[in-house]
Amino acid sequence: MKVYINVDHSSVMEHADDKLKTACEKALAEKYGKTVPRQIQERYASELDHIVANGFAPYYILASMLAAKSRELGYLHNLRGCAGGSFIVYLMGISETNPLPPHTYCPTCRRVEFVDAGQYPSGFDLNRRDTERKRCPNCGAALSGDGHDIPAEFFTGYDGGKTPDFDLNVAPEIREDMLRYLGEIFGEDNISFAGTKEMVSCDLLPHAMFSVLKRMEELTGVSASSIKFEDIDIFSFFMDDDFKGLPFDSELVRSISDTVFPTRFSDVTRILGFAHGRNVWTDNGENLAGTVCVPADAIAHRDDVMQTLLRHGIDRKTAFDFAETVRRGEAGTYLTKEREAMLLEHDVPAWYIDSMKKIKYLFPKAHSTEYAMNYLRMIWYKIHYPAAFYGKENI
Ligand SMILES: [Zn+2]
Incomplete structure (x- = not known):
């Protein structure tokens, strides 16, 4: 309610x-x-x-x-x-x-350096479990990523x-x-x-997820906000583990994971976008990700459309209007010959334009990001404290 x-x-x-x-x-x-x-x-x-x-x-x-x-x-x-x-x-x-935009952040001297968003779609992708963190050129402290x-x-x-x-x-x-x-x-x-x-x-x-997280904190003594997302082996979890006790559509997430092969924070966010849109994954992204384009370039969120068009040199207002049209499922009629020609002139790939046309609804990246953080905290407890987690799995 x-x-x-x-x-x-x-x-x-x-x-x-x-x-x-x-x-x-x-x-x-x-x-x-x-x-x-x-x-x-x-x-x-x-x-x-x-x-x-x-x-x-x-x-x-x-x-x-x-x-x-x-x-x-x-x-x-x-x-x-x-x-x-x-x-x-x-x-x-x-x-x-x-x-x-994605950036490195020094928790000691607060230095910020923006990084390539194509390489690191989320700043959290900079924090990797298999790699030691880079050091701040100012003060030598270990850098974290954000944005x-x-x-x-x-x-x-x-x-x-x-x-x-x-x-x-x-x-x-x-x-x-x-x-x-x-x-x-x-x-x-x-x-x-x-x-x-x-x-x-x-x-x-x-x-109820926030009641579960609270109970897990009490049972394990580990505060949920202290969990480092890079400590989670995202790939192994999404490929091999079960999703019991997690509040998302397991079957669909499993099937998307099998194509996307998630390893990073931004991959988890993207999976949520694929799963919550309409005609975004099914009969669309599933045919593109991993074959026509890398999974990170397939459209998962309305924000992706705007950012992609901006990267192709299209002005901000036009990019936003396109994204809004796509997220409402109206790109089919909005994309007149003239508009389509404009996109092609800016080297927007034809497969991208076709994908936009098929979409009926696009999720916001902000929503997926907020959820991805809390889902990953749930996943961390599930991996590290299975007994406590399974005792409380009825959510
Ligand atoms: Zn520093």
Whole structure:
């Protein structure tokens, strides 16, 4: 059951712009140091300007309060939909997904270096279990990788004018506590659970996976957020293990894995995209991945279409419009002869254009990324603490 929380805009959300700015700048300084790299500063400033110009700051504040409350109660949560594509959402601690382009990050001196997104579709792909981590050229500390390369536009709209739609998955047992907390802060009269005008809203959707992760933490003494994804042998797990107790469609994921041969974090994300789209894998990607193209080049998410067209030199607005059309399953009619010729002129391969036309629905990469992290935590517990995991497999 989904709960829509609406909070009276006027009751608490005074100075929301300042609150948002202060919180983000604190997070930026903590993460990237006093001199924030230009590309990161620009992404932040552009998102913030749109939020302030449209009066959307209260939505971000409300969502960040709920995320913080879930953490305070000792539970992980995640975000559904496109919200994880916003850098401000990441800075506010609402999502775990850093949407910046893939980069190495030095946890000691905070040095950032962007890497080739073709080679490393996710920055997490830089952290490999079979290879020692590279050292920071500044200070010699072991580097980590971050950045999932997600454009903000799918969440904010091209011009930033789309009303933010936050949809949080939380453990069912804390939902009442979270509602009580909002009542204490805003006053119960200022909260409603039906669509109402002049209110700021957020959706809370209970998800049992977060109860399971909490129980696994208690049973094993290992905190889920301390798990390193590169410690998981993704290839062996997806090829040889069973998926019992994991909340995804096992048969389809198995069949995609047999073609994709996942080894990296981005492969797991991609599998989720293939599995959740319509006419994305079946009769489409399955005939391309591994034969016509490398699996990483087949379309798994709406973001892939935008990024691919950008890489082919197509302008941002046009690339976004194409991606939106494809994700709605409308590329067949949208791709007039003129538009198709334009893509071909930019060296977009014919097989790619055909693939776009077949798609009926495309999933957002932000959603898959948020889920991939938590699925991999579940997989880690399943591998390392099978007895504890199997005792709690009924989810
Ligand atoms: Zn360093």
